[in-house]
Amino acid sequence: MxxxxxxxxxxxxxxxxxxxxxxxxxxxxxxxxxxxxxxxxxxxxxxxxxxxxxxxxxxxxxxxxxxxxxxxxxxxxxxxxxxxxxxxxxxxxxxxxxxxxxxxxxxxxxxxxxxxxLVTKGTTAQYLLFDTWAVKPGDTILVHAASGGTGTLLVQWGAALGATVIALAGSDDKVARARANGAAHAFNSREEGWPARVREATGGRGVDVVYDGVGQATFEGSLDTLRPRGLMVSFGNASGPVTGVALSMLQSRGSLYLTRPTGGSYVGSRELFQRSIGAVLEALETGKIRxxxxxxxxxxxxxxxxxxxxxxxxxxxxxxxx
Structure with a gap:
C-alpha cells in the first residue's frame, strides 16, 4: 500500500x-x-x-x-x-x-x-530567462518574490547571464537574501512607492522585462516599472489572478508587451522538457544557480x-x- x-x-x-x-x-x-x-x-x-x-x-x-x-x-x-x-x-x-x-x-x-x-521551479526559470525573453548582458530585469523558490533561481541565473537584476521581496530579511543571491538592487514590496524606487534604480529608463509571479496585487505597479516596449511577464497568481486588463494600460505606458506563459507551451513535449531540465542541471553543476x-x-x-x-x-x- x-x-x-x-x-x-x-x-x-x-x-x-x-x-x-x-x-x-x-x-x-x-x-x-x-x-x-x-x-x-x-x-x-x-x-x-x-x-x-x-x-x-x-x-x-x-x-x-x-x-x-x-x-x-x-x-x-x-x-x-x-x-x-x-x-x-x-x-x-x-x-x-x-x-x-x-x-x-x-x-x-x-x-x-x-x-x-528543480523540475517546476527550474524549468520555469529556464524558459522565462531563455525563451519568453532571451536575457542577455546589459538587460535590466525585475524579479518579484525574489527570495521564493522560482524567484531565487531567476535572480541567480539572471545575474549569471550578465543582466542587472532588481529584486522585490516581502520582508527586509528576504530583501537581504535577494542581494546575497546577486541582485544589484532589492526593495521591500510591502512598502509603498516600490515602482518609483525601481525606476530610480534604472536612472528613470525603466526595466526591460518584469517577471511577476505575484499577480493581482503587483500587476499595475509592474507595468509602471517598464521601459517603452518592455515586456510584462505575468507567470503566477500568488495574490489572485489578474483580471480586467485594458489594452490602453499597455498603450499609455509606452506600447508595452504582455504575456502569460505556462509550462505546457514551453516544456510540454518530451524534447522541450529534456532540453529545459538538462539546462537546469547544467546550471546547477556550474554554479549558475544555487x-x-x-x-x-x-x-x-x-x-x-x-x-x-x-x-x-x-x-x-x-x-x-x-
Whole structure:
C-alpha cells in the first residue's frame, strides 16, 4: 500500500487528506518512482483551491525525485534502481506512476531532495530567462518574490547571464537574501512607492522585462516599472489572478508587451522538457544557480506546508518527504 494525499473537494489546506491506496502499477510508457522528496509549488495551491480546475478527487503535486521501482512496457533508458527526477501529476504520494518521457536520470553529484525542487521551479526559470525573453548582458530585469523558490533561481541565473537584476521581496530579511543571491538592487514590496524606487534604480529608463509571479496585487505597479516596449511577464497568481486588463494600460505606458506563459507551451513535449531540465542541471553543476531547501515537511504534515506557503512564511524551496 502507498500513502497518497487526496483532495475530494476544493478549499483550504484542511481538504488535503492522507489516505492509503494500492501501490501503482506502471502502464506502457510509464515508470513507478518511490519518492524520496516531493517539491512544493504554488500551482499545488491553485489546484487545491480550484483556481486551476482539476477533476476530483485529485492528488496535488507536479514534481519529485526518488528511485525507480517498476518499469512499464516500451520504456527504454530507465531501469529499476535508477535515481531520477520527474514532472508528473499526483506527486504527493509515497509512490507515483509517471510518464517516462518526463523522467530524467540524476547525476551522482545532485542530491535527490534538491532535485525534487528543480523540475517546476527550474524549468520555469529556464524558459522565462531563455525563451519568453532571451536575457542577455546589459538587460535590466525585475524579479518579484525574489527570495521564493522560482524567484531565487531567476535572480541567480539572471545575474549569471550578465543582466542587472532588481529584486522585490516581502520582508527586509528576504530583501537581504535577494542581494546575497546577486541582485544589484532589492526593495521591500510591502512598502509603498516600490515602482518609483525601481525606476530610480534604472536612472528613470525603466526595466526591460518584469517577471511577476505575484499577480493581482503587483500587476499595475509592474507595468509602471517598464521601459517603452518592455515586456510584462505575468507567470503566477500568488495574490489572485489578474483580471480586467485594458489594452490602453499597455498603450499609455509606452506600447508595452504582455504575456502569460505556462509550462505546457514551453516544456510540454518530451524534447522541450529534456532540453529545459538538462539546462537546469547544467546550471546547477556550474554554479549558475544555487538553490536551497529551507523548509521540510513530512507527507503527513502537508496541511501545515500549504499554510506556510500561502502565508509567505517560506523562502527558497520547500519539500515534502514521505
Amino acid at each position: 502507498s500513502r497518497v494525499v487526496v483532495v475530494h473537494e476544493t478549499g483550504g489546506p484542511e481538504v488535503l487528506r492522507l489516505e492509503e491506496r494500492p501501490t501503482p502499477t506502471p502502464r506502457a510508457g510509464e515508470v513507478v518512482v518511490r519518492n524520496e522528496a516531493v517539491g512544493l509549488n504554488f500551482i499545488d495551491v491553485y489546484q487545491r483551491t480550484g483556481l486551476y480546475k482539476m477533476p476530483l478527487p485529485m492528488t496535488p503535486g507536479g514534481e519529485g525525485a526518488g528511485v525507480v521501482i517498476a518499469v512499464g512496457a516500451g520504456v527504454t533508458g530507465l531501469s529499476e534502481g535508477d535515481r531520477v527526477l520527474y514532472a508528473g501529476d499526483g506527486a504527493y504520494a509515497d509512490e507515483v506512476a509517471v510518464n517516462a518521457a518526463r523522467v530524467t536520470a540524476l547525476p551522482r553529484s545532485v542530491p535527490t531532495d534538491l532535485a525534487a525542487t 538553490p536551497t531547501i529551507d523548509q521540510r515537511f513530512g507527507l503527513a504534515d502537508v496541511q501545515q506546508a500549504h499554510r506556510a506557503l500561502e502565508a509567505r512564511q517560506t523562502t527558497g524551496a520547500t519539500v515534502l518527504t514521505p
